[in-house]
Amino acid sequence: MKYPSKILEQVVDSFSGLPGIGKKSALRIVLYLAQNPHQKSKKIVDSISRMTEELKICKECFSYSDFDICEICSNPSRDRSIICVVESIRDLMAIEDTQQFRGRYHILNGLISPLDGIGPDRLNIDVLVERIKSSEIQELIMAIRPSIEGDTTVYYINRQVESLPVKISLIARGISFGSELEYADEFTLGRSISERIPYQRHRA
Amino acid sequence: MKYPSKILEQVVDSFSGLPGIGKKSALRIVLYLAQNPHQKSKKIVDSISRMTEELKICKECFSYSDFDICEICSNPSRDRSIICVVESIRDLMAIEDTQQFRGRYHILNGLISPLDGIGPDRLNIDVLVERIKSSEIQELIMAIRPSIEGDTTVYYINRQVESLPVKISLIARGISFGSELEYADEFTLGRSISERIPYQRHRA
Known part of the structure; x- marks a missing residue:
């Protein structure tokens, strides 16, 4: 052109x-x-310039932040005993928008992917283990997308914290609200049946 | 969010x-x-800053330019007797990419659209008329998209230059290369038949 x-x-x-x-x-x-x-x-020029100069990474959870410790990590009303482990800041934002989680986060900054040359050392996994060792964390929620990379990452982290007194849970997998069963992949549909939940019956 | x-x-x-x-x-x-x-x-910050400070509008054709007169208008090898009238700089760039036009351009910066409150005075039409009066222009090619606004604009410009010795032509309308006849709109298909062109027969 x-x-x-x-x-x-x-x-x-x-x-x-x-x-x-x-x-x-x-x-x-x-x-x-x-x-x-x-x-x-x-506005674009000023805001990008400010971002390159001032944007910080939270020393605790590795989210982007305006401060050394982000607003979530420094908020005393958030539950310090439970950490939600996510791949990226976008996943953190998606979960925050649900308003269903009142603990804190840990951003891995990617998933283990040998094919792309991303090993565990490239991710914020060691610091997660340190974080668990040095504080009162009782539960890790793995909010990691179901995939080969995601499952590998969850498995690896699980091995690293095996000996520590911390419970590990996964986000529930199943049929999304509003989706058609016939379009769900077999794996998800199968899991949604084998891991079915009791129906809350309203009795008169 | x-x-x-x-x-x-x-x-x-x-x-x-x-x-x-x-x-x-x-x-x-x-x-x-x-x-x-x-x-x-x-790179984004620097290039936008430079654009806001240095980008000029060509005094002849109203294209964006790095100089007071753009490279096309100041190019002595371009035909000065023929002007291609376009709605926007994107149309100019699309025509330049065809390498089929060796004249100069005039950018209207929009089309007449009473519904959107855009009258002829908002467009570079008066200056087009002045340009024709003050130089050796013999032909205007209206490369304006077929639409109510486009046809209105062409009609209006035609009225303004009626008394001047300048030929006005429209870009050809018809079936695009590679398109299916059955998907063409009726108006275009009808015009492509009523304004059919002779087939160039190759004789032995």
């Missing part, structure tokens, strides 16, 4: 390659920025 | 609302930037 302006081309280049953004969508975004008042561009 | 960091939230806010980008894709992009070396972020 020929650009009428090198300056324009450079902005398009800097946007294309971001997740979900190819050349055409980058061009659309850049022309939008060029056509609109500079405030929108300034 | 609850963000673990205000800094992160601000970057997501600044991205969401860009064309084609909602909250979820903005978050994906921002986490990608946060996780990757700062170079990628710096």
Whole structure:
């Protein structure tokens, strides 16, 4: 594609390659920025600059944070005895949005994947073990997506904490609310039957 | 959605609302930037800053440009007698990519659309008329998309230049290369028959 302006081309280049953004969508975004008042561009420039300079990683759970210890870890009303182990900060945010969990988190920053060259040493697993050893943690909830990598990671962590007095649980797997049974994969559907839960009967 | 960091939230806010980008894709992009070396972020920040400070609009054709007069308008090998009138810079780029046009352009910056409150005075039409009056332009090619707004705009420009010695042509409309006749809209298919072109027979 020929650009009428090198300056324009450079902005398009800097946007294309971001997740979900190819050349055409980058061009659309850049022309939008060029056509609109500079405030929108300034907001992007300022906020990214601030992020590269000031964004921290929580020393406890490895979430992104504005402080050395994140708001969840430093919140005294969160249960310190239970840790939810997640792959990424997006999973943390998804779980926070459910408002069903009042403990704290531990972000692994990926899953063990030998094919991609990601071994346990690349993930925040050692520090998780240290965290369990050095505090009053009683339960780890493994909120890890069901997959070969996920199962491997759960298995590995389980081995690391075997000798420690901590309970390990997995998030429940089953049919999602609103989904059609016929479209569920066999494994999930099978598990949803073998791990069925009692129906709460309302009696008169 | 609850963000673990205000800094992160601000970057997501600044991205969401860009064309084609909602909250979820903005978050994906921002986490990608946060996780990757700062170079990628710096490239975006630097190129946008440069664009807001240095990007110019060509005084002749109203394309974006690095100079007061764009590279196409200032190129002595481009035909100065023919102007291709387009709605936007994206249409200019699409036509340039075909390498079928060696004249110059005029960007209207939109189409007449009374429903959206866009009258002719909001577009670069007066300057187009001045451009024709003050130079040796012999033909206007209206490369405007077929639509109510497009046809209205073409009609309006035609009225403005009625008394001037300039030929007006429209880009050909018909069936696209590779498309199925059965899926073409009736109007296009009808026009492709009534405005059929002679077949070039190769004789031995």
